[in-house]
Amino acid sequence: MSTQIPNNLPSSASNQTLGITIRPSTEADLHAIQAIYAAAVLHGTGTFETEVPEVSEMARRRSEVLGRQLPWLVAEVGGQVQGYAYANYFRPRLAYRFCVEDSIYLAPGSQGQGLGRLLLAELMARCEQAGARQMLAVIGDSQNLGSLGVHKALGFEHSGVLKSAGWKFDRWLDVVMMQRQLGQGDRAAPEQGA
Numbered sequence: 001m002s003t004q005i006p007n008n009l010p011s012s013a014s015n016q017t018l019g020i021t022i023r024p025s026t027e028a029d030l031h032a033i034q035a036i037y038a039a040a041v042l043h044g045t046g047t048f049e050t051e052v053p054e055v056s057e058m059a060r061r062r063s064e065v066l067g068r069q070l071p072w073l074v075a076e077v078g079g080q081v082q083g084y085a086y087a088n089y090f091r092p093r094l095a096y097r098f099c100v101e102d103s104i105y106l107a108p109g110s111q112g113q114g115l116g117r118l119l120l121a122e123l124m125a126r127c128e129q130a131g132a133r134q135m136l137a138v139i140g141d142s143q144n145l146g147s148l149g150v151h152k153a154l155g156f157e158h159s160g161v162l163k164s165a166g167w168k169f170d171r172w173l174d175v176v177m178m179q180r181q182l183g184q185g186d187r188a189a190p191e192q193g194a
């Protein structure tokens with residue numbers, strides 16, 4: 001059974017009309033990716049990172065994800081990268097290899113227009129193809145309405161709150177956990193050989 005993504009997403013035809021492309025990232029996208037993440041680190045609570053990583057560090061993170069046969073996508077609007085999303089194992093220990101955590105970031109001017117929804121839907125589909133059975137969202141800040149909204153829109157359910165786990169911008173921040181089964185989820189054992 002395939003992942004059931006809500007059917008009110010814009011079609012790829014209308015995405016083309018709007019000039020939106022969701023595609024695998026390339027090394028040439030790394031500067032744009034780093035700039036998008038830098039804004040989130042410096043001004044947002046969705047990530048608890050407080051020091052902006054260099055482009056070389058973002059390249060290292062991307063290589064790790066791709067090396068695990070997991071997706072790192074970008075969203076282009078009018079030929080400009082406006083967002084990215086990737087998935088990595090929730091934790092490195094082997095038993096977690098069917099459980100991925102998503103990360104998704106858009107440039108500030110591109111938020112709230114449906115782009116996150118398109119990126120996350122494509123990420124989920126590709127993770128399912130890669131054999132993942134669960135996707136977790138580890139959402140920084142219980143007031144992060146954009147992240148809570150995009151995950152809820154794609155069928156994620158709340159699975160817990162870690163109260164005041166972070167301290168950023170001189171305030172305590174919760175972590176909200178949300179979870180979505182992919183494909184057969186836990187109704188069957190993972191593919192043999194995976």
Ligand SMILES: CC(C)(COP(=O)(O)OP(=O)(O)OC[C@H]1O[C@@H](n2cnc3c(N)ncnc32)[C@H](O)[C@@H]1OP(=O)(O)O)[C@@H](O)C(=O)NCCC(=O)NCCS
Pocket residue numbers: 040044045046047103104105106107110111112113114115116117118138139140144145146147148149150151153
């Ligand atoms: C989180 C993020 C990727 C979401 O992408 P987005 O393009 O802004 O979200 P969308 O426009 O696709 O909205 C998806 C759903 O969330 C809802 N939503 C989005 N922003 C919202 C807000 N501020 N308040 C309430 N609901 C919101 C939308 O209504 C939509 O639901 P619907 O389709 O049922 O109407 C984006 O806002 C972002 O980059 N935020 C900063 C970085 C961040 O916090 N990343 C997540 C780290 S955990």
